[in-house]
Amino acid sequence: MSGQTATIRKGIWIEGISVLWMALEAGVAIASGLLARSLALVAFGADSVIELAAGLILLWRLSIEAKGAHQARVERAEKTASWGVGTALLLLAVYIVIASLHKLWTHEGAEASPLGVALAIASGVLMPFLxxxxxxxxxxxxxxxxxxxxxCSIVCAYMAWTVLAGVALTALFGWWWADAVAALALVYFVAKEGWEAIEEARGKPDACGCGGCHD
Known part of the structure; x- marks a missing residue:
């Protein structure tokens, strides 16, 4: 096995761990968010679903590269996926804004979610390593x-700590507005990811999916 192939296989292994975590993160965040009526947790879970889809496509791409296949069809699939992921993220950002403003208008707060706090801490610690x-x-x-x-994994860590702040403030102090404000803080990360994914699909040379990946 060549050095290049061995390194690609390491990438597949790392991406596989990321995909498994995103699946767990999405399920736990959405379930606990719905139970606790936490918009921030639900939005975090929805973003994880989208990142899970992108991760699966990248895992497929790396698997094909490891087998020595031609990259042209993989690149076309990546471009199509970038359009889909980018559009979904921008729609998610719009939903977060509307739902957050509604919660602030109606003074609807979230309940304490120990499971959500544990998930956010775990994600905030794990994602920087990945x-x-x-x-x-x-x-x-x-x-x-x-x-x-x-x-994108670093962005996920930022989002986890933002969610943690909102959930923790709600649980510790009963601040009904903290969850909606935390959800609004996620809009920047979600919209930035979405726009950069669309720029990448359009073939912009400086677009790299989630930013911050230049040498």
Whole structure:
């Protein structure tokens, strides 16, 4: 096995861990968010679903590259996926804004969610490690997509700590508005990811999916 192939297989292994975590994160965040009426947690889970789909496509791409297949059809699939992911993220950002403003208008607060707090802490700790591994391997094999996904993992960590702040403030102090404000804070991250994914699909040379992945 060549060094390049071995490194690609490491990328597949790291991406596989990321996909499994995103699946768990999405299920737990959405379920606990619905039970606790936490918009921030539900939005975090919805973003995880979208990142899960993108991760599966990247995992497929790396698997084909490991087998030595031609990259043209993979690149076409990546471009189509970027359009879909970008559009979904922008629609999610619009939903978060509308739902957050509605919660602030009606003074609807979220209930305490110990499971949501635990999930946010775990994600905030794990994702930076996965991010560094993806970016390093992406540089070694010349994969812009893997480096961009590594940047997305850092964004996921930022989102986790933002969610944690909202959930913790609600649980500790009963601040009914904290969840809606935390959800609004996620709009920046979600919209930024969505716009950069669309820019990448349009073939912009400086677009890298989630930003922050340049040398």
């Amino acid at each position: 991010s560094r591994a993806k970016i390093r391997i992406g540089r070694e094999i010349g994969s812009q997509a893997l480096r961009a996904d590594g940047a």
